[in-house]
Amino acid sequence: MAQLSAPADDHLHQESLRGHAGDKDATGGDLAAGESADVSSKRARAGLCGVLRERKVAELASGRRLVEVPYTATLAHTANALLAAGVSAVAVAAPPGHWIGAGGSMILESDPATGAVRKHYIGMVNMLDILAHIADAGDDGDGGEGVDDIDRRMAVPVSSVIGHSLEGLTLWTLHPNTSLLDCMETFSKGVHRALVPVESSADDNVVVAAVELVESSPGYRMLTQMDVIRFLHAHAHDAELRHAMSRPIRHAAAAGADAAVFAVSSTTKVFDAVRAMRAASLAAVPVVSGAADAGGGEILVDGRGKRVEETFSATDLRDCHVSELRSWLGISVAEFKENVAAARRRCTVGEVIEKAVGRHVHRVWVVDEEGLLAGVVSLTDLIRVVREAAIGEEMELHGIDAAA
Template sequence: MAQLRAPAEEQRQREALRGEDEATAAAAYGDESSSNNKKKARAGLCGVLRERKVVDLARAKRRLVEVPYTATLAHTANALLAARVSAVAVAAPPGHWIGAGGSMILESDPATGAVRKHYIGMVNMLDILAHIAEASDDAEAEGDDEAEDAAVVDLDRRMAVPVSSVIGHSLEGLTLWTLHPSTSVLDCMETFSKGVHRALVPLESSADSVVAVELVESAPGYRMVTQMDVVRFLRAHGAELAGVLSRTVRDLGAVNDAVFAVPAGAKVIDAIKAMRAASLTAVPVVDADVGPDTLQDGRGQKAVDTFSATDLRDCPVAWLQPWLGISVAEFKRKVSEYRASTKPADAADTGVVPAVDADTPVSAVAADDDGRSGKQQQEEGEDAQLVTCAPESTVGEAIEAAATRHVHRLWVVDEDGLLRGVVSLTDVLRAVRDAALGEDRELHSIASSS
């Protein structure tokens, strides 16, 4: 298990350093100057991000969506769709499993403290897509002249396996991440800036230290905190963070020049295989000819749409089978029509969030993993349209677009609408954190030299 928290000794050193700065200033300039320097050291972007704890973000989230380890992939896909989430925790009886990365994340009874379940991993849509893509690989390896048709026919069998068998198919699934409740938002951003998209946070924790994979975390309940939660926090504190949010994504180093795309005419199964190989959950769809390689260098090409794991999640399993062989453009059209035809229940209207297990019907839609209701998702057109920004767009504008449109990446285009890169939430969080630390060093330098 990977767990991030500020070690007690490191925290004491941090506080001691701040105390030394204040003491030095007090000796030189008196109490009034000491108070001013103290405010300087605590002010700014780092101060805001250090003071807020990750448990504050977790408390606002609904209860954890999970599936039992015996659930089939078909049931798991239905649960993802029903709950409108990108990943689900997989729960098993305690004492029988080794969790992802050797983790021991246990849920205990709040009254007795007895362990009730063990979270053995996290499964997202990319794990399921990787498993589907392997069906086509197997058929081709057997020399089937109708390999594509064989892959589609085999989908029912591939989706009937237990979800526990696909844990770790994607890079993120290899490790079950947890964050201690007292972890600051700044330290949470360090984990998320490395490509981790979500982590479990216990609302209460008895753990005081980390001992590699030997740590046993037992809590009466967990919540899922995501990259989007942190981005929404940054947006909510725009006034305090105006200095960094007013800088452009290019100047702050948030633009990744490498951007891979798929042509609109590429078959869905081929796009899935390409995304699986590159560990991508979304790619821009470009107006280009289908070549020998489904995944193409998108730079300089015209983006017309986005193809993502969310599109595949929103496609019912029964419909996914016949749609694997159609083009990405046609698939997007069909999924868009399906979204428009469904009217999920809005839990916010009743204040009740239904439990979601492997047998939850598609109609029982609650808020998604970022707290939006089904009605809000439809109004925002979740991932249905292309969302872009310019290299000169500010970080604040990028955050606003990502949070409002609920996308995890913005395609960077030039004045002609041609792709020049991508800004992901990972890039944004890394850039903001680096800027915060740089500002913090400057503030401490000023306080020390005054």
């Protein structure tokens, strides 16, 4: 993520928060005359909305190069592009006037000098889309036999797999002047990434974030949920964020929900796991010990109450060269030695964000005091919780002012 401010600016920002004279409240700021420490603390916390409104997505997306492939690229080429760039998804570009973009979008790249349209972004493709296409082998009656047919299936154009996963069904853009607060609302609904135009053709006074959006720009940047989480992590000790970051993770619905947490056993083959994840629209599952197959050919089991050994994610295979993919699909998920990011139920939002950023993972498994799986917190949950905290504190502040 791009550096948002110089160290000197950060120092000045901290000084402005803390003040230089007079009585101090719990956050280090000055108390107004006749103002109680409790009221002053609430004022400081409610300032989070202001901070998130002031920050624009153009700042966070600055320097985030958009990785793209042409619509004619094969899946093998696309997988190699993911590997080379170290990204989780690539944009698919096509000539203008021949395609309808994912979700009905019309995201165009134009010539900066003439304004003539050069390309049309028709969707995003991630490793789960590619693996879902491979996992369909043998189900479509085309003579393929699973992993043995991988070469032929990896030779199809990337445009044919757009929308194989739920994430690929839509293509989102965010106006450069969209506030971080509004961006968080979009990302809190499960949108993982969005394109941010370098120069937007939309009216600056009408800032929108919609799937069916006509946009034209000389170029685009990529903004992801992880960029937002990294911003929150970098500013976790700012006065305005302290309250939201200290909230227990039980405020994240997925952590305390009674719904099953789908998992796979350590003996499950990668190919079978991918097929099950594709059917259930899951991007990742925990690998748990002591989990026998549920019977009836079921691969996914309820992992609650079992010990988490590893995490299996579709992005794990992003680091696998295409020439090695066939052999990888035939091994067990236990052979993917990805570190598990887990948090106790008593952990705070800030502690979970620390784990997510430190391990560069998109979800943290919640475990009980015995270390057994109890739930999951995703980046979507974390963004939603922080945004709800900001909105709630602003409403609380308005209540204080109204009563004054």
